[in-house]
Amino acid sequence: KGPSIGARGRVLLVLEDNPSKVGVRFDKPVYGGNNLVDLCEDGHGYFCNVSELRLEHSSGEDVDKLILDSLIEVLVSEASKVPLILLIKNVEKSIMGNFERYMKLERLEKADVKLVIIGSHTSDHHKDKVLMTLRFVAVVSNLLTGNMQDHLSTRAEDYKPDGSKCSRMLAKLFPSKIYVQQPQDENMLLVWNRQLEQDAERLKAEANRQLLRIIMSTSNVECNDLSTINIQTHLLTHDMAEKVVGWGISHHLQHHVEPLHRNGKIVIKAESLEHSLAELQAIQRGSTQRKKTLKASPIFLGTLSDSGLQDVVCDNEFEKILLPEVIPPDEIRVTFDHIGALDNVKETLRELVMLPLQRPELFVKGQLTKPCRGLLLFGPPGTGKTMLAKAVATEAGANFINISMSTIASKWFGEAEKYVKAVFTLASKISPSVVFVDEVDSMLGRRGKDHEHSAMRKLKNEFMASWDGLRTREKERVIVLAATNRPFDLDEAVIRRFPRRLMIDVPDAENRAKILKVILSDEDLSPDFNMEEVAAAADGYSGSDLKNLCTTAAYIRIRELLEQEKKEMEKAKAQGVEKPAAPTGVTPYIRPISMADMRHAMEKVRSSVSSDAGIMGELQQWNEQYGEGGTRKKATLTYFM
Incomplete structure (x- = not known):
């Protein structure tokens, strides 16, 4: 019985003897509804608890304006019965933006009601920095005593309006003005600022509690000690409040087998909501940290003492887009122990790749011991080339950047080259790092083909130019690892930039x-x-x-x-x-x-892969000519001629 959750309507009737309930006319008929004493159609009306209602507004309306319109209607009818004080914050924004609302407030000033209206306004004088925090409180003149009016008029002599139409209308509506200016004394100013911070935190906490009450009311949940929760750190949104309540219910049910129910609602403790708030804040901190900073893992080997945590500051949008492609070493979780064979290859990788990344001080003196910055892994499919690259990054404690054509390609002319450049600039910032290019032949294939697009040629040129630029920076611990099944399709200049080429063959x-x-x-x-x-x-x-x-x-x-x-x-x-069911667990x-x-x-x-396949013969032939330990019997590439 009653409206369903999410039903929309308008409040038409307020009960004086029971203000906790209001009569609402819903847009659609309600099961068990009425006509609200002939105020609406039959079946569309229903008396609802105020705590179960939530203010809704269309996309073009402001919630503050809707509240103020309803407030003025209540003031007209209630201020003649009991004395009231109305405080309007940001009166210029709330009142001056609507002429009808301004006229209603002006009529309130002239009406014979027991009402005092106080409006707050912040003046913005760019020439005087002190006046940036100036606030005055305006009081409707005909509601004040004569003595107070004279006092306020004397104080208002110092106020000089800027002459705008808005200021003149405010001065007409609020002729009496009181300045609330920040103290000039430093000690008093500290107390002033502390009070402002406390007031802001108190208002923020109360707004959060009210939002949680609304969510809990719609979810049939109660919390007796909600006021004890410290929720003044940040302002909750509606989605965040729903998560806090949902997680709080789950936490409460996990720790209470028989939860308390009251009036058909589950009663949870404040500790459960505090736990869910802590979880939400932890998730937000982790998300913000992941987006803004990436921390390189420290390596405590040898005399390397300056390899602490390093924050990444992206210089452009291309680095920001590539940053999620970076995998920290603790998230790769692939080591050499996960690779059952290739002992000779592992030892070579430890010497060529891991040692320069872990012990850079050993490669400072001389030119012949400069670390290898490019290494090619080639061989038949499924032999573990990608796993070797991941294991190298994990064992060396280096960040892993996986690059493919889908990562750096762009439909806009010239952006692919910027992505390529961003790969190497980002790799240098998060060093030690491993830039891994899987299926490198698809990206850096041989140039000069008739069907090759000019954009692809520019991408290859930029990649090799940035690669050479990387090699000139001696202190950067960055290595480029590439894997391919077709090394014979690579461009000659690319092969030259891979001084070490290891064949990962089918295991014996x-x-x-x-x-x-x-x-x-x-x-x-x-x-x-x-x-x-x-x-x-x-x-x-x-x-x-x-x-x-x-x-x-x-x-x-x-x-x-x-x-x-x-x-x-x-x-x-x-x-x-009937066969008995298997026991659970x-x-x-x-x-x-x-x-x-x-x-x-x-x-x-x-x-x-068949041993008689043509690709196996081509791989063996290419390994003999350019691979590690080959006989070099074939003629050299045209690039070196």
Whole structure:
């Protein structure tokens, strides 16, 4: 019975004997409604509690103006019965913006009512800084005694209006003026400012409590000791207040199995709301910190003592857009232990990449020991190139910036080059950092193709120019890591900027066994499981293929369990017996992975790259010519001729 939450209407009737209830005419018929004593249509009226109503307004209306219009209507009818004092804050904004409202207030001044109207106004005199904080209180003249009128008139002689139409109308409406000026004494000024701060905090806290009361009323929630909550730090919005109330209810129910109910409403304690307020403030601080600053992780190795936290200040919008692409090392969570093979590659990466980032003081003297700023990882798909790059960033404590064409491409001419430049300027600010370019051949392919767009050529030129500019700054601990399956499609100038090129090949039987041990480290294996036998049978499988193989084998056990449960259910149904439900919170028994599972999975999962494929021959040939440890029998690239 009654209107639903969110129903819209207008207050038409106020009960003098019961001010907590008002008669509302709703836009749509209400179940159990009436006509409010012939004030509206039948079924549209309903007497509602004031605490359950919330002021609504259209997009073009101001809430303050609506409140003032209603207030003037109440004053006209009530000021003749009892003495009233009306305080209007920011009278120029509240009254002077509407001529009808101004005329209503002027008629109040002339009416025979027991009413004193006090309006506050801030004068803005740019030539006099003292007058910037000047406030006067204007009192309607015909409501004052003669002695007080003379006193105020004497004080008003010092006021010189600026001659604007608004000032003249204010002077006509409020002829008596009182200056409230800040103290000139320093001690008194400190007390003055402290009082202003306390008043602002008190008003802010009361506004927050009132908003929480409204939200709790619509949610059928009560809080007896709401006044004890300290909520004066910031002003809550409606969405924030809804979160505080919702989280407070959840916190209260978690700690009280049988919550108290009163008049159909749940009664929560102030501690629950304080907890939800603390959670909201923590989330806001974390969000603001993530947007404005990015902290580099400290590295406590060797004599490196100046690697504390570093705040990032973005110089332009391009750096701000790229900042979310940065992953701190503690969020990557990939280490060399997660990579089961490639021991030689790991050792090379520790020497070429991690050591210069962790111990830069070892590479200061001389030119031959300058750290390597570019490293290319190439090889067949699924061999762990991306995981190696992530592990390098984690082990070295460096920030990880993942760059792709979708990150730096733009539909606007010239913006792609600015994004490229921002990549390197941002990397230098958050150093130590690793700039990782996956599938680098799609971004820095060979120039000079007939179908290549001029914008793509400019992007490549800017990338290489910024890269060289980065190399000239000796103190910056930044390295560019790139991965590709087609190194032979790279531009010659790009290859030159990668002095070290490591091939990540398909693992052999020994390395496959190491990879399987890492993948199956947390799994239950049957006693007959032979890791070396599986590794020998998986000839040509990459690391990614081995993971897919183990995943398929693990799902065989789950599929068998589901089939067994289905058969038991059908058997019980045929016998007319209901199968008892499995106890909640208990994990069903799943048998260990067996060799039969691996053999069955190997029939479904094949290697993604064939050893006889043409790309494997091209990769081997390119590695022989340009890779780490190649024979260099082929002719050099035209770039060096």
